[in-house]
Amino acid sequence: MSALYGTYARSDLAFERGEGVRLYDQQGREYLDFHSGIAVNALGHADPHLVSTLKAAADKIWHTSNVFTIPEQERLGQRLVDLTFADRVFFTNSGAEAIECAIKTARHYFFAKGEPDRYEIIAFTGSFHGRTLGTIAAGGNPSYLEGFGPPMPGFKHTKPGDLEAVKALIGPQTCGILIEPVQGEGGVTAMSVEFMQGLRKLCDEHGLVLILDEVQCGFGRTGRFFAHEWADITPDIVAVAKAIGGGFPLGACLATEEVAASMVPGTHGSTYGGNPLACTVGNAVLDRITAPGFLDHVNQMGQRLGWHLQQLAQKYPDYVLEMRGKGLLAGIKIAPPVRDFVARLRDDHQLLAIGAGDNVLRLIPPLIITEADIEEAMSKLGAAFDAIEAETASTAAAS
Numbered sequence: 001m002s003a004l005y006g007t008y009a010r011s012d013l014a015f016e017r018g019e020g021v022r023l024y025d026q027q028g029r030e031y032l033d034f035h036s037g038i039a040v041n042a043l044g045h046a047d048p049h050l051v052s053t054l055k056a057a058a059d060k061i062w063h064t065s066n067v068f069t070i071p072e073q074e075r076l077g078q079r080l081v082d083l084t085f086a087d088r089v090f091f092t093n094s095g096a097e098a099i100e101c102a103i104k105t106a107r108h109y110f111f112a113k114g115e116p117d118r119y120e121i122i123a124f125t126g127s128f129h130g131r132t133l134g135t136i137a138a139g140g141n142p143s144y145l146e147g148f149g150p151p152m153p154g155f156k157h158t159k160p161g162d163l164e165a166v167k168a169l170i171g172p173q174t175c176g177i178l179i180e181p182v183q184g185e186g187g188v189t190a191m192s193v194e195f196m197q198g199l200r201k202l203c204d205e206h207g208l209v210l211i212l213d214e215v216q217c218g219f220g221r222t223g224r225f226f227a228h229e230w231a232d233i234t235p236d237i238v239a240v241a242k243a244i245g246g247g248f249p250l251g252a253c254l255a256t257e258e259v260a261a262s263m264v265p266g267t268h269g270s271t272y273g274g275n276p277l278a279c280t281v282g283n284a285v286l287d288r289i290t291a292p293g294f295l296d297h298v299n300q301m302g303q304r305l306g307w308h309l310q311q312l313a314q315k316y317p318d319y320v321l322e323m324r325g326k327g328l329l330a331g332i333k334i335a336p337p338v339r340d341f342v343a344r345l346r347d348d349h350q351l352l353a354i355g356a357g358d359n360v361l362r363l364i365p366p367l368i369i370t371e372a373d374i375e376e377a378m379s380k381l382g383a384a385f386d387a388i389e390a391e392t393a394s395t396a397a398a399s
């Protein structure tokens with residue numbers, strides 16, 4: 001029996017190395033990676049720029065402390081500020097910590113304005129914000145809350161897409177609205193432009209802060225640097241993680257000067273957050289994502305993936321029920337149970353994908369994929385549906 005906590009339903013498969021969009025197991029068998037360590041490996045595996053940068057940094061300095069100036073952290077923070085709506089950045093090690101910082105920033109903004117009772121955040125059903133006590137309360141998923149005592153107060157939930165329902169929840173204690181522009185774990189649901197713009201308008205009308213969780217959908221995954229750019233809106237706070245480190249644990253909370261101004265010494269902190277090694281890698285990831293043509297490529301591949309999935313849906317209408325997502329955060333709602341289907345793809349067809357809520361198969365390849373990789377994935381998906389069809393036919397014939 002493993003010595004580890006039994007918190008993950010792990011497969012026995014263990015990988016030894018990776019290269020680009022391919023992973024190789026301990027027997028040398030090749031897998032096509034449409035999973036990306038859950039949207040982390042944006043540049044695939046063993047990207048030469050990331051590897052050489054990390055190796056060089058390892059010879060110099062690994063960790064100091066946030067009580068000293070960390071030049072690579074300053075540089076990454078400034079680059080993110082120059083690129084986005086943000087004026088201030090706090091670095092973390094994970095997505096949940098980035099969301100925690102976002103929640104604390106929003107609440108403290110009102111506290112500092114003399115409105116300490118305004119701490120409530122409106123969030124959405126089907127969302128996922130992490131596994132800390134604060135972020136499971138923000139997500140509101142009963143199965144993640146069960147057994148861990150009373151949920152942290154201060155969150156109200158409603159269905160995404162219904163602006164009137166959001167408006168009805170706004171009260172004197174509301175401080176902000178928290179949403180994933182594309183829900184990942186919940187079922188790969190992209191919010192409409194109208195809904196995102198409506199939320200911005202509601203925040204403006206009621207003096208609330210708009211907090212976006214771009215941990216999964218940000219950093220280029222949808223074909224823009226941030227997914228909210230498709231709606232042409234300016235948020236107040238954005239949480240990012242996953243792709244920002246390309247596989248090195250790193251996250252960040254980005255905010256405007258106005259909301260972040262009260263986060264002074266003593267209000268927040270992290271031992272590791274933004275350490276020299278993490279930020280050196282973060283800068284290398286940013287070099288690649290901001291290189292001319294990179295996001296155009298993601299955009300193009302997102303469109304090609306959408307087109308190929310449509311073809312697949314036409315060929316297998318009994319299996320592919322609905323298309324979901326945006327760019328290279330794509331999903332198909334399928335008829336066969338998604339957990340079994342993910343295992344079948346992995347074990348019989350060497351395609352790595354991942355399930356999401358509502359029986360959706362999530363396809364989140366590295367952003368460097370080519371159309372040939374997409375075609376290969378489609379042929380593996382087709383072969384998996386064919387195999388199910390053949391098994392169903394032979395069971396029917398036998399009975």
Ligand SMILES: Cc1ncc(COP(=O)(O)O)c(C=O)c1O
Pocket residue numbers: 038093094095096097099128129130131180184185213214215216217241242
């Ligand atoms: C949208 C979103 N927010 C937050 C998180 C939590 O990130 P982490 O697991 O790095 O804490 C995740 C993780 O999957 C996520 O998808």
